[in-house]
Amino acid sequence: MANSANELPGGNMNVVTRIGDTVQRIAGPWTPTVHRYLRYLERNGIDWAPRPIRAEENSEILTFIEGEVPLYPLPNWIWDDAVLIDGARKLRQLHDASIGFGLDGSIWQSPTKVPSEVICHNDFAPHNLAFAPDGSIVGAIDFDMCSPGPRLWDLAYFATRVCPLTQDPPEGAPGPDDAKRRIELILTSYGSDATWRDVLRVAATRLWDLAEMSIEKADELFKPQLRAEAVAYERDAEYLASFLRSA
Known part of the structure; x- marks a missing residue:
């Protein structure tokens, strides 16, 4: 070692x-x-x-969790359907395992959301997942932002990053014409009865929330670059809201 x-x-x-x-x-x-x-x-x-x-x-x-944690720009294999399925199943395992956790005396970095069904990871996305050489997920990292919240809060953010649900998808990523199918594949793999429209609605809300947090952290951590990220989150939130209205 x-x-x-x-x-x-x-x-x-x-x-x-x-x-x-x-x-x-x-x-x-x-x-x-x-x-x-x-x-x-x-x-x-x-x-x-x-x-x-x-x-x-x-x-x-x-x-330390051994495995490849992809950096941005994300590699093209991240967009494989297998990542959607594996990630959704891992997220379901994580949520189910949190049931019964005692909240007395708990302090969280992220605000608690309602309904507080499970403990959300709050950043369950490829940049916080470790992958084996065959592309399977072998671990998750960065739990410091976790807090109680609804299952859909995590599912919507995971979909935002792996579908992806952004105005300008990265090069090599699927476009908006495949978003509905990919969201429904995540929901089926997780075992959720939510609809793809539910995911889009919460994903937009999640991005607004992330924009506000980034502005706060920019001052708290003396990282002005986070303000630029907040602008991008707001732009994508507006795009998802518009996409939902027209779908």
Whole structure:
């Protein structure tokens, strides 16, 4: 096991450093809750999430999830139907395993949403998933933004990133003409009775919420580039609302 520290790419809100088979992240008031939740997931059969090792005053240590975490621009294999199916099934496992988690004394970094059906990951997307060489998902990372919320909150964001539901899809990604089919494939794989229109509606709301959070974090973390991201989120939210009205 290597002992040298190596800052991992892709961190936007937090600096993540790999040290051997562990990762070190900046901790916050929510860290004890997240660690308690991760231990709860492990007891409920989720063996593909990080395991908490310890939390110190300003940092936390977790196990490293081995696998390829794709960076932007996303590789073309991310758009395969198999990723939609595998991701939706993993998300269902994650949500189901969170049922019964005790909320007394919990502190969350992300606001709680209603209905609070499960503990949402709140950033379940390719950039927070680890993939095996065959394209299967072997793990999820970055649970520090998790909080109670509706299942559809996570499903809509996952669809936003993997369908994708954006005004200007990345090069090589499917276009809006395939959005309905891809959303319905996610819903079927998850086992949800929501409709594709429900997903579009919540996806737009989710993007507005993300834009507001990015503006707050831009000031809190002294990262003005987050304001540009907020503008992009707002643009995509307006696009989805327009797409829904015309569908």
